[in-house]
Every structure is written in structure tokens, then in C-alpha cells.
Amino acid sequence: MRSYIDDYKQKGLRKQLVDTIRSKGITDENVLTAINNIPRHFFLDTAFEGIAYEDRAFPIGEGQTISQPYTVAYQSQLLEVRPMEKILEIGTGSAYQACVLAELKANVYTIERQKKLFDANKNFVFKNKYRNIRFFYGDGYEGLPTYAPFDKVIVTAAAPSLPAKLLQQLKVGGKMVIPVGEGDVQRMMRITKLGDEDFSTEIFDDFSFVPMLAGKKM
Secondary structure, eight states, rough: OOOOOOOOOHHHHHHHHHHHHHHHTOOHHHHHHHHHHGGGGGGGGGGGGGTTTTSSEEEEEEEEOOHHHHHHHHHHHHHHHHHHHHEEEOOOOTTTTHHHHTEEEEEEEEOOBBHHHHHGGGGOOHHHHHTEEEEEEEEEGOTTTOOOEEEEEOOSSBBOOOOOOHHHTEEEEEEEOOOOOESEEEEEEEEEEEETEEEEEEEEEHHHHBOOOOOOOO
């Protein structure tokens, strides 16, 4: 079960979380405001309600997690989201990251390979608020060629290498933010598409994500 009551206590804890994230180096005020506006405890079982605003990841089932808020803010900041941009997200999970992007006024296309997690979002608590999120069940490595090209791509799982099909689905001038590497630690990268076969790569901090897997899981 989940609680959908957002009282003064939760709002106060959320403000403290935003202050924590800011102290760790997040400077994009739009991202910080989005984090402050979204009740993270809505995305977690009531067992986690008392600790939902700690800056850490929590399990959401199927071997997946809701990412650490700092990680969500970090990736969102690197993505440099602009209103009305078309963004492809790989790995819906709890839909928390998708909501942050939607709060930033992007049009979000998000893919989940785990059927149980995808089905859980059919009763998405914010489906009326965030009409700018579209949910898809599928293989993240394949992307969504029918809806391409995208202004931005964000990958919320660790890829062993850069997924070629996702790079193809970026607009020229578009950016992908993705953790790359095998093992327990990955490097956060931002790839900018300069031309059809021309890309620039920026390398940032180390993170730890669940692995990006191919195919769909029932």
C-alpha cells in the first residue's frame, strides 16, 4: 500500500532533502524546484514513508530501485531540460524520474521492460497532472523508433557500452545522459550528437546503477 497524503511534515522533509541535494552541488534551480514539488513518498510503499526523504535509493520490486534523489537531480541537471522538449527515458521504474522531467515541462516517453512495473504505472497517481508522460512496455535498447527523433535521451540503468539504436534516435544537437560501465561502478556520460555519425563525449562522476538488460520481462 501507498499513502497519498502530503502534509506539512512531508513537505518539510522534502525541503530538507532539497537543501541536502543543493549542498552536494546541484545548482539548477528548476531541477531543485521540481524535486521539491513532487511527493517522493507517493512512489514508495508505506513501509518507507518515514524515510522517503532520505537521500538514498529504495527497492520498488522486481530487483529495481527508485534512484537516490541526488542521482535523479544530477542526471536531470546534465540533461539541460527545456520546456516542450521531447525526451526518451529508458527505465521507468517507479516513474519518479519521469515526473521530474514532466515537472520541468518536457514531453516524456518512458520505457519499462519489467511488465509488473509497467502495469503498476497504469494506476499512476499523477496521470491526470502529468499528461505529458507516455508509458511504453518494451526493450530499452530498441528505444522508440516510431516516435524518434528525440531532443534528449536519459538512461536510468547501467549500460556496458553506448546503445547504438538510442544514439540514432537522437536529433542532431541532442544529448544523451547515461551511466556506462560494467561491475558495481559506472561513469556518468553526456553524449552530444553533432552529426549523423559524429558525437562528442563528456565524462562526469561515478555512480552505481542496476544493469541495463535487453528484452522484455513478463
